[in-house]
Amino acid sequence: MHFQSLAAIAAAIESCDKCPRLRRHCRAVARIKVARFRDQDYWGKPVPGFGDPSARLLLVGLAPGAQGANRTGRMFTGDSSGDWLYDALHRFGFANRAESIDRNDGMRLQDCYIAAAGRCAPPGNRPTATELARCRPYLEAEVAALDRLMVVVTLGRIAHEAFLRAAGWWAALPPAKRPPFGHGHATRLPDGRLLISSFHPSRQNTNTGRLSRSMWYEVFAAAREHLKPGSVRPRRDA
Numbered sequence: 001m002h003f004q005s006l007a008a009i010a011a012a013i014e015s016c017d018k019c020p021r022l023r024r025h026c027r028a029v030a031r032i033k034v035a036r037f038r039d040q041d042y043w044g045k046p047v048p049g050f051g052d053p054s055a056r057l058l059l060v061g062l063a064p065g066a067q068g069a070n071r072t073g074r075m076f077t078g079d080s081s082g083d084w085l086y087d088a089l090h091r092f093g094f095a096n097r098a099e100s101i102d103r104n105d106g107m108r109l110q111d112c113y114i115a116a117a118g119r120c121a122p123p124g125n126r127p128t129a130t131e132l133a134r135c136r137p138y139l140e141a142e143v144a145a146l147d148r149l150m151v152v153v154t155l156g157r158i159a160h161e162a163f164l165r166a167a168g169w170w171a172a173l174p175p176a177k178r179p180p181f182g183h184g185h186a187t188r189l190p191d192g193r194l195l196i197s198s199f200h201p202s203r204q205n206t207n208t209g210r211l212s213r214s215m216w217y218e219v220f221a222a223a224r225e226h227l228k229p230g231s232v233r234p235r236r237d238a
Contacts, residue, residue, distance in 0.1 A: 002141075003141045003145070005053075005145065006049065006053050006142065006145050006146075009048070009049070009138060009141045009142055009145065010048035010049065011048075012138065013046045013047070013048040013049075013119050013138050014045055014046055014048055015046075016046045016119065016120075016135075016138075018134040018135070019120060019131045019134055019135075021123075021128075021131070022118075022120035022121070022122055022127070022131060023120065025066075025120070025121065025122065025123050026044050026045065026046075026066075026070050026120050026121050027044050029042065029044070029066045029067070029070055029071075029121060030042030030043070030044030030070065030071070031044075034067055037067065037071060040071065042070065042071045043069070043070060043071060043072060043073030044070060045073070046119040046120050047064040047069045047070065047073060047074065047075055047116070047119050047120075048075075048119070049075065049113060049114060049115040049116075049138075049142050050074050050075045050109065050113070050114050051109040051112050051113030051114050052109050052110055052111055052112055052113055053113075053145075053146070054111070054148055055109070055111050055112050055113035055146055055148065055149065056111050056148050056149060056150040056151060056227055057094060057111055057112045057113070057149075057150070057151045057152075057153070057223055057227065058112075058113050058114075058115065058142075058143070058146060058149055058151070058152045058153070058163075059085070059112065059113070059114045059115070059152075059153050059155065060115050060116060060117065060139070060152065060153070060154045060155065060159040060160075060162060060163045061075065061076060061081075061114065061115070061116040061117070061155045061156070061159055061200070062116060062117055062118065062125065062127075062155065062156050062158050062159050062200060063116055063117060063118035063119065063120065063121060063122055063125070063127055064116070064118075064119065064120065064121045065078075065079045065081065065121060065125075066121040067079060068081065068082060069082075069121070070120075070121035072101075072102045072103055073102075073103045074100070074102070074103035074107075075114045075115070075116060076100065076114060077100040077101070077102065077103060077105075077107075078100070078101060078102065080201075080202075080203055080206070081200070081201045081202055081203075082100050083099065084201035084206060084216060085114075085201055086098060086099060086100045086107070087099070088216055088217060088219075088220045089109065089112060089220070091217065091220070092217075092220040092221065092223070092224045093110070093224065094109060094110055094111060094112040094220075094224075095107060095108070095109050095110070095112070096108045096110070111227065113142070113146055115138075115139055115142050116139075116159070117132055117135065117136075117139065117158055117159050117161075117162030117163075118131060118132055118135050119135055119138060120135075125202075127158075132158070132162060136162065136165060136166055139162060139163070139166040140166040140167075143163075143166055143167050149193055150192075150193055150194065150226065150227060151193065151194045151195075151196065151223045151226050151227060152167075152193060152194070152195050152196070153196045153197075153198055153219060153220075153223055154181070154195065154196070154197045154198065155198055155199075155200045155201065156198075156199065156200035156202075157181045157197075159200070160179075160181040160197050161181075163195070164178060164179065167189075169189060169190075172190075173190075179195050179197070180197075181197045182197055183197065183198055183199045183211070183215060183219075184196070184197075184198065184215065184218060184219060184222070185197050186222060194223075194226050196219055196222055196223060198211075198216070198219045199211040199215070201216060
């Protein structure tokens, strides 16, 4: 796929119907709703990326939450994972607000863009390998369009592999040389960019203590440190 802009990528994502199972699920969630959001109009469509077109920091998540981004229409907006993410982005100067409630709440990202491995809320938070492969061209296009990228943070193992595949490193590097996933693990990619992997801020991780606030903040502190003035930019010829 070839797109002229991030806006064109977003439009293509919103109209995507490649995965019938996911489309049925998202529409069903939007139709049935949960009691606490009964009075809201759900987005119920694939969710595009969000952020600064000139971003040097890219965040890659798994997929929209059924009652989060599938409801609000914006990545990591309206659920507990988003509460953790936007709090950290605000703390480290990447967002103008610490809380994201809906896509019209005035949230603005600076030097940061949020994407995902999948763009539809999957049943049980488990997209299939085939569904992820169908969605990958959108992430590939976003990575190509964000030509100032210096740091990529992957949230969870699936997002980590999705980025490596979308950026071409999964195929280009032998298995032993592929950046491993591990919370806080940082790898310098052959093109000079820094890849940092992190546990996903899901309730499963945050409620059990597998991911603490201090662990979470350390990831964004590392990203911010790498983006300070004087940091080495990626090679353009890589």
